Amino acid sequence: MDQQDEKETAPSNDAFQYRMGLNDNKAGMEGLDKEKINKIIMDATKGSRFYENELKKDQQVKQRIEKILQQKALLTSSQISKAQIQVDRMALELERRRDLTRVIVHVDMDAFYAAVEMRSNPELKEKPMAVGSMSMLSTSNYLARRFGVRAAMPGFIAKKLCPNLIIVPLNFDKYREVSKEVREIFAEYDPNFLPLSLDEAYLDITDHLEERLTWPEERRRYVKASIVQKDDSPAGVATSTGTCEPEQDQCTSPVLFEDSPSFLNEQTPPQSLPDPADIEEPTENAVVFGTSAEEAVKEMRFRIEQKTSLTASAGIAPNMMLAKVCSDKNKPNGQYVIPHDRQAVMDFIKDLPIRKVPGIGKVTEKMLQALGVTTCTDLYQQRALLSLLFSEISWHNFLNISLGLGSTHIEKDGERKSMSTERTFSEISSAEEQYELCRELCKDLAEDLHKEGLKGRTVTLKLKNVKFEVKTRASTVSHIVCTEGEIFCVAKDILKAEIEAVSPEPLRLRLMGVRVSGFTSEEDKKHQKSITSFLCTNKPANKVCSDATEKAVQERQAPYPQRESFFNQKRAARQQELLESSVGTAGTACTSKDQNATFPVCEEPKAGADDAKEKPDFTCPICLMKQRDWDLEAFNKHIDECLSKSPSSGFSEMPNKEKHFQRKLTANNGGNESDIHTNNLKNKMVSITPCDDLYDFVIDKNTLCAIQGDQTLQINLKECSSKNMSQDISNSMALGKQAVLKGNDKHIKSTPPSTSASVGESTLICPVCNTQQDTTDLTTFNRHVDICLNKGILEELKEDEVNTGRSLALGIHNDSTGKGSTSNKSTLRSKRPGTTHQNPASKKAKTNCAGNTIERFFK
DNA sequence: TTCAGCTTT
DNA sequence: TCCCAAAGCTGAA
Numbered sequence: 066m067d068q069q070d071e072k073e074t075a076p077s078n079d080a081f082q083y084r085m086g087l088n089d090n091k092a093g094m095e096g097l098d099k100e101k102i103n104k105i106i107m108d109a110t111k112g113s114r115f116y117e118n119e120l121k122k123d124q125q126v127k128q129r130i131e132k133i134l135q136q137k138a139l140l141t142s143s144q145i146s147k148a149q150i151q152v153d154r155m156a157l158e159l160e161r162r163r164d165l166t167r168v169i170v171h172v173d174m175d176a177f178y179a180a181v182e183m184r185s186n187p188e189l190k191e192k193p194m195a196v197g198s199m200s201m202l203s204t205s206n207y208l209a210r211r212f213g214v215r216a217a218m219p220g221f222i223a224k225k226l227c228p229n230l231i232i233v234p235l236n237f238d239k240y241r242e243v244s245k246e247v248r249e250i251f252a253e254y255d256p257n258f259l260p261l262s263l264d265e266a267y268l269d270i271t272d273h274l275e276e277r278l279t280w281p282e283e284r285r286r287y288v289k290a291s292i293v294q295k296d297d298s299p300a301g302v303a304t305s306t307g308t309c310e311p312e313q314d315q316c317t318s319p320v321l322f323e324d325s326p327s328f329l330n331e332q333t334p335p336q337s338l339p340d341p342a343d344i345e346e347p348t349e350n351a352v353v354f355g356t357s358a359e360e361a362v363k364e365m366r367f368r369i370e371q372k373t374s375l376t377a378s379a380g381i382a383p384n385m386m387l388a389k390v391c392s393d394k395n396k397p398n399g400q401y402v403i404p405h406d407r408q409a410v411m412d413f414i415k416d417l418p419i420r421k422v423p424g425i426g427k428v429t430e431k432m433l434q435a436l437g438v439t440t441c442t443d444l445y446q447q448r449a450l451l452s453l454l455f456s457e458i459s460w461h462n463f464l465n466i467s468l469g470l471g472s473t474h475i476e477k478d479g480e481r482k483s484m485s486t487e488r489t490f491s492e493i494s495s496a497e498e499q500y501e502l503c504r505e506l507c508k509d510l511a512e513d514l515h516k517e518g519l520k521g522r523t524v525t526l527k528l529k530n531v532k533f534e535v536k537t538r539a540s541t542v543s544h545i546v547c548t549e550g551e552i553f554c555v556a557k558d559i560l561k562a563e564i565e566a567v568s569p570e571p572l573r574l575r576l577m578g579v580r581v582s583g584f585t586s587e588e589d590k591k592h593q594k595s596i597t598s599f600l601c602t603n604k605p606a607n608k609v610c611s612d613a614t615e616k617a618v619q620e621r622q623a624p625y626p627q628r629e630s631f632f633n634q635k636r637a638a639r640q641q642e643l644l645e646s647s648v649g650t651a652g653t654a655c656t657s658k659d660q661n662a663t664f665p666v667c668e669e670p671k672a673g674a675d676d677a678k679e680k681p682d683f684t685c686p687i688c689l690m691k692q693r694d695w696d697l698e699a700f701n702k703h704i705d706e707c708l709s710k711s712p713s714s715g716f717s718e719m720p721n722k723e724k725h726f727q728r729k730l731t732a733n734n735g736g737n738e739s740d741i742h743t744n745n746l747k748n749k750m751v752s753i754t755p756c757d758d759l760y761d762f763v764i765d766k767n768t769l770c771a772i773q774g775d776q777t778l779q780i781n782l783k784e785c786s787s788k789n790m791s792q793d794i795s796n797s798m799a800l801g802k803q804a805v806l807k808g809n810d811k812h813i814k815s816t817p818p819s820t821s822a823s824v825g826e827s828t829l830i831c832p833v834c835n836t837q838q839d840t841t842d843l844t845t846f847n848r849h850v851d852i853c854l855n856k857g858i859l860e861e862l863k864e865d866e867v868n869t870g871r872s873l874a875l876g877i878h879n880d881s882t883g884k885g886s887t888s889n890k891s892t893l894r895s896k897r898p899g900t901t902h903q904n905p906a907s908k909k910a911k912t913n914c915a916g917n918t919i920e921r922f923f924k
Numbered sequence: 925t926t927c928a929g930c931t932t933t
Numbered sequence: 934t935c936c937c938a939a940a941g942c943t944g945a946a
Contacts, residue, residue: 115935125930201936219935261933426932458942482940489936523926533935537928578937931942 096211102226106213109222118533126428130435133454137436140453149449156448156464164383164473165405168358170254170268171380171388172365174247175397177264179206180375181243182233194231195223200489203235207397240264243373250368254361259475267385267475270361277356285364289350290371359402366400383410386471389423410469414441422466441467480584484519485527486510487578492531494571496564503560504553506579511549519584520547524555527578528563535576538563545585552581 097105110116174180178196183189183206193209195202199220212227220232244263251258255268277285354364362379369377380391381402387410394401403413418440420430433439436454438447445467452460465471486509493499503526514520524546525539538559546552556579564572 110935113935119935122930197936198934200934203936217936221934265933424932428931456943483938485938487937491934525927535929539927541926576936580939925946927944927946929943929945932940933938 097213097226099213102213105225106222109225114532126431129428130432133432134435136454137450140450144453145449148452152448152452152460152464155461156468159465159468159470163407163468163470165407165410166271167269167383167473168271168274168405169382169385169388169473169475170270170358170362170365171382171385171392172251172266172268172362172369173378173392173396174264174369175376175378176204176206177243177375178204178235178240179209179233181240182236184374185239186233189231189233192231193227193229194233195220196233196235198232198234199224202232205230237263243375246373247369247375247377250365250372254365255475257475257477259477267388269475270358274356274358274361277361280356282353285354285356285360286351287354287364287367287371289352359400362400362402366398384469384471384473385475386423386466387413387469390417390421393421414467414469417441419444419466424462425466441469481517481519482584483521483525483580483582484510484513484517485525485578485580486513487527487576489529489576490574492573492575494573496572499560499564499572499574499577500557502577503556503579504549506577507553507556508549510579510581511547511552514547514581519581520545521581521583521585522546523581523583524552524559525578525580525582526556526559526563527576527580528560528572528574529576531573531575533575536563541583546581552579 179194182194182196189206191208193206193212193214195205195209195214197203197220202214202216202218202220202223204216205214205223209223209227209230212223212230214223214227214230220230223230223232240263244260247264248258248260248266251260251266251268254270254273258266258268260266352367354360354367358381362381366377366379369375376398378392378396378398379400380388380394381400382388382391383403383405387403391401391403403409419425419433419438422441425433433444433451436447436450438444438451444451444463448460448464448467451463454460455463486506488502488506490502493502522543522545523539523541525537527535527537529535540555540559542555544551546555
């Protein structure tokens with residue numbers, strides 16, 4: 066927003082002078098002069114931790130400058146001449162491609178938030194006011210700016226500059242509402258306009274202008290409406306009747322500047338003087354706008370003001386870079402145009418300070434200044450030098466700027482690349498509170514991600530300590546994360562590592578943020594769906610398939626008999642048991658929804674057997690890419706390559722069918738967690754057979770975290786008694802409990818399904834065949850489970866083959882049809898749940914448990 | 925490629 | 934008592 070128009074124009078060696086800006090201090094006006102403002106700010110900040118950190122950052126910039134100057138000193142004249150030739154060649158090419166045909170407009174609302182607030186409360190118009198809080202201001206009105214009160218300044222400092230300053234809290238809903246009205250107008254000039262924020266947008270009005278030429282005068286005629294200030298009630302549409310004279314008291318347009326020129330009397334800057342033939346005389350309250358770009362933009366601004374009683378400034382130029390610079394030129398409530406010819410562009414660029422150019426900020430300005438570059442002319446003259454000292458991207462950018470070039474087509478941003486949330490607070494030093502906060506952030510972020518249907522693989526934790534030092538720590542996991550639990554599982558490990566890094570000192574934080582990036586593309590998602598539904602026969606419908614998909618799937622399945630997988634049969638049996646055992650008890654273990662969830666509702670849409678034969682659809686189980694038109698050999702080779710590329714990891718990356726094995730859950734978390742609080746959990750097998758299925762399990766010191774789709778179950782192990790823990794776990798799962806279970810008071814009280822879980826040495830129940838094993842020895846038990854699993858998958862694959870006509874074989878043995886070849890078998894190793902995620906502190910130390918290797922390949 | 929920090933808006 | 938969100942760049946590993 067208006068941070069741009071508040072961009073400091075004068076560079077400074079002082080870390081704080083950047084808060085200075087235009088201080089127009091008109092004669093007779095109340096306000097402060099520059100020195101006074103500087104002094105007040107300095108007094109208010111000097112010695113603070115923030116100040117110390119700013120000085121530190123300043124030092125770092127100085128070091129960068131020194132480095133670049135050293136590099137410069139090493140350059141020979143021949144290097145520079147060589148570079149000159151290259152750069153000039155490039156400049157020539159850029160010149161050749163210069164496009165002056167588009168008419169790009171950058172529109173920026175004046176002091177937007179402040180103006181909206183003043184519109185709501187006209188009393189504020191006569192007072193210095195700002196929008197924000199004591200910690201930070203978003204913007205200020207022009208009266209407050211005379212005191213040096215500016216955007217991005219903390220409120221408490223602003224108060225020192227201007228004790229009478231009124232600080233109004235932000236109200237985004239209100240700003241969004243007004244923004245919507247403004248955007249409706251933008252859309253009439255360019256339906257593909259690009260909003261940058263609530264108060265700023267780029268428009269390409271080239272097409273509009275062409276069309277405009279054919280418009281009759283009537284279409285360019287607007288009646289000036291009265292603007293009666295009411296709370297949040299802007300003026301009627303511009304063409305409405307019943308207007309009042311501008312001189313009347315109620316007609317307070319524009320809202321922002323009582324001393325600014327009224328719209329129609331506005332002093333047009335010399336460059337933007339319209340062709341006298343172009344503008345037509347207003348008659349009474351009507352005004353007719355001409356057909357030129359300037360007239361169209363004036364009309365747009367007029368309509369914005371009429372509709373919202375807020376003013377906007379605009380820049381008109383052949384490209385986005387120039388348009389943006391222009392919109393700042395006659396701010397507030399003005400516009401500026403650069404005619405569409407090369408000379409006009411070069412004239413405009415000539416003395417333009419580089420700092421005015423979007424993309425060149427405080428640091429870049431200082432670096433360039435150290436090299437003697439302050440204007441765009443300097444930028445052009447030093448082009449060879451810059452090409453040797455800066456990265457390619459940077460010097461290309463500099464060259465473009467110095468030629469007055471910029472993007473000529475307005476492109477909406479591509480797909481979002483990350484999503485984050487962060488919070489600033491007064492110091493938090495207790496680890497417990499930090500984890501709690503981290504969870505809260507994960508929760509918020511998960512909700513936001515859910516709204517946009519995003520899932521990513523990289524979780525970044527941002528921490529700012531009380532010394533204002535910012536740290537970011539990222540962790541990329543092999544599985545997709547999107548739920549609170551999934552994000553938290555990664556984030557909390559990063560946090561833990563950071564807490565431990567400063568131990569025994571506490572980590573003293575003032576900000577924490579969580580970000581998720583590395584989003585799966587639409588294609589990935591599709592393939593992900595394809596592979597998971599292929600491999601998973603028991604995922605609750607809403608977790609993987611949309612309702613529509615599910616319906617379609619079911620319809621497509623209709624001609625085929627409902628097939629029960631080995632696992633499903635076992636599950637169904639357990640369900641039955643569960644239901645029977647819970648009859649008559651309060652708090653039934655499984656809801657009807659749960660029951661539904663145990664039946665195959667999310668199968669891969671199956672084409673008929675013939676179809677399958679005709680159109681082999683090889684989806685690689687590793688990279689999830691559909692490998693169409695490949696022959697078997699190529700496909701297997703592809704999988705082998707994928708496997709060799711794919712990082713070894715915990716079970717979380719396994720396709721869902723393999724996740725069945727996760728129920729063989731060891732409570733030993735990589736060895737370091739030997740102090741698992743609970744009672745006998747250490748190195749013990751926790752066999753969990755919940756009525757719902759396919760959970761990811763994560764155990765840390767105190768928490769067992771079971772994740773399934775959007776559901777996250779957390780069981781605080783610390784607060785579970787060893788006797789009841791298995792029940793706690795199974796109960797939670799049986800009820801699909803989503804709440805965080807904490808403390809005994811929150812434990813589920815209903816009668817537990819007695820057979821679904823077991824803990825400890827006395828009862829080990831095989832999660833596959835569901836029978837109790839007469840052993841307390843872990844190895845023996847694991848062996849049994851392995852045998853069961855292999856048996857199970859074999860049966861299931863056979864069934865699959867019968868039902869789909871697709872031939873599958875187990876790589877560890879011969880294929881069951883006798884037609885397979887083991888020579889080029891591809892292997893998909895299902896890993897034991899040693900670790901479920903990467904611990905940032907020991908990223909490389911992933912646990913790979915032996916045994917239970919399922920090798921399968923598709924044929 | 926990934927990560928961490930920085931810059932910019 | 935000095936914000937928040939997102940993107941892009943850079944240098945290092």
